[in-house]
Amino acid sequence: MPPLPAAVGRLRQFFLGLGLAAALAGYAGTWGAPPWAVAAAVATVVLLAWLLAEYRLARPLDRLARDIMVAARDDPRHAPGPRQGWAARLGQAAAALQSRLAAAQAERAAALAAATARTEEQKRRLEAILLDLSEGVIVCGRDHQVLLFNQAAVELVDAPHALGLGRTVVEVLSRGPLQHHQDRLERRTEARAERFVCATAGGERLLHTRMSLLTDSAGVPAGYVLTLSDAGGDIARGTRLDHLLRAGIERQRGLLASLRAAVETLADTPDLDADERCTFERVLLEESITLGEQNAALTAALDEHGGRSWPMAEIGTTDLFALLARRAALLAPPVRIVPAGLPDWVYADSLSLLDLLDHFCGLLARNFAVDQLTASVARQHGRVCLDLVWRGNPVPEGLLEAWLDIPFESRSAADARAVLERHGTDCWSQPAGNGEALIRLPLPSAEAPGAVHRLRQMRPEFYDFDLANRPTVTDALRERRLRELDFVVFDVETTGLELSRGDEVVSIGAVRVVNGRVLPMETFERLVNPGRPIPAESVRFHGVTDADVRDKPPLSIVLPQFHRFAADAVLVAHNAAFDMTAIGRGAAACGLAFDHPVLDTLLISAWLDPEETDHSLDGIAARMGIEITARHNALGDALTEAAILVRQFERLEAREIDRFGQLAVAIDLSARLRQNRMAF
């Protein structure tokens, strides 16, 4: 037998107890009637009350509960009972509530269906638009994961099967340019899109690519959209036109030269005999006719091939050399790229430029057994020259010309000559001194994006004669050649100039100089929380604000890191006593000692050019023709100082100072002459 519902069971027990109590009472003869009659009467009453309560109240309540559970769990349309009995009103109330619930659920389902239909419609429209676009579109997350793409994109890539939702886009497009331009966009808040040429991953096609950054509601980069079109035709057309124009202009120059020479000969020599005069007049006629034909040919070429497009953008040489280093390491045999010198910015198409540099690296490795190249930058006639330097002899011009005719191994419709023409340049090989040679590639210069030219703070000169006689300046060090030593050139920015009154470091920037070359990849750059407000007049100079350093570590954390970076090196700074004082105070507190040997570019400059009055960083850089394109912050200044130091070594060597000891003596002398100690 199934157990009774709980409410009914309890009621039954209750009324049983009540009946028993009444029967006992009757038996006691309270009423004077025979006890069995009293007991029977009481029991009958209780039985009736029990039956009534069970069927009119307890059972309907149990059914209601059961029905509500069914409606809530399984079927919202299940009508809850009961319609009669003592719980009838409760049943009606539950039914009303249930019908409202069912209506609300139906409304919600309808709204959801409508919204889904709208979304589906929008999706269909978007798909139709994407499908209709002749350009390929790929939407990616920050990690290059594909979120959306269209059919045109599938047709543009070499490996259509590799393009799929959730897969990575670098399976179908070259990672280098994508990563390069994504990094650039994420760093440059003012620019939201970049145009460039990107090769497919297999290297079979070149695509005009536009990358737009996607951001979330807080403005944080969330991914990017790529718009792609085939660049092969444009590039081939542009390359042909470049070539036609250049060749045409050069041909016209030749014709003009003949014409002018003939005219001047006729004008300057009135005593020409008739035959001679006739000869030069024939030249005039022939060359004028050829010039006319040339002009018509150029016009026709312009009509036929006009409308070229080749996206160029500013690129930092640091990025360029880092990309080259990765590619050159994969060559067979591999080539190690060592970037050197001050970073600069060029206006170029990074991919084709990398192809060309990579092409040279491979050919130098195979033909000249070069396994290491120094990649450096020089400014010449307003252009930025990329130099690949190796130990050995220059490449003969005839051979270099032949190299330009060898197709690139990697990819691209373009060849070496087309890349040179595209950048309006040429390349050559020449000796670089010290048994080294270089290939030089001049390129249009560009302004560093987001470059801010700030005033440089004029610090009072400060001398510390102990710098030249530190315990680390041993006799062995004095005998060592300057070019053999490792230097760490550094600069600090502070909250103010009065270090003795509590001004603190807000940033440290440093770069290593090894073998007489600046190593722009070996840098140190940290912002420091000074633990006090940065006055506005200081922000004007270094641009570091309270907000910039709020979440940055204090000097006690940064100094040990800098100490490790500068280990075993000679420290160099401009007006070094200021920078040494600034870091020296904090160093003592963290149990460190910056007892490195120290050089001062200001004092070297004063010794080299005693007649000059301006030994500021800007003044020296201007005299040396060092273009300051780096930012005016601690690292930017350190890079400029490093470039100055390298040039100073060249001038010191010319004056037969090439050992540390000789230079220390010269600096000491210079300092004593300029002695003008001021308290900070």
Next chain:
Amino acid sequence: MSASVLVADDDPNIVLSLEFLMKRAGFRVRVARDGDQVLAALEQEPPDLVLLDLMMPKRSGYDICQFIRANPAWKDVRVIMLTAKGQEVERAKGLALGADDYITKPFSTREVVDRIKRLLAA
């Protein structure tokens, strides 16, 4: 003895005027019409000066200039590049490969003669 000039250009009309003017200016003039002829002329008797066109058949003017500078026997030979390549970068390349001077076409014949005289006097 008068100074000797080697006019190296493959354009006969420009050679005609240059040869005529050089002779009038009192130089001994020889003519070469391609890269190989220039080298042959150099081997035969190094001139005091080469007026060197950059775009010649067989060997480019750049190539010849670098070749001249690599040979110590020709260290006294002056080289003036005479070219239709007018870009600054081409001029930089010419000077980097050892040219003493660089003249862009079209040019004034008087200026060419002046610059040759100045260079030979230096």
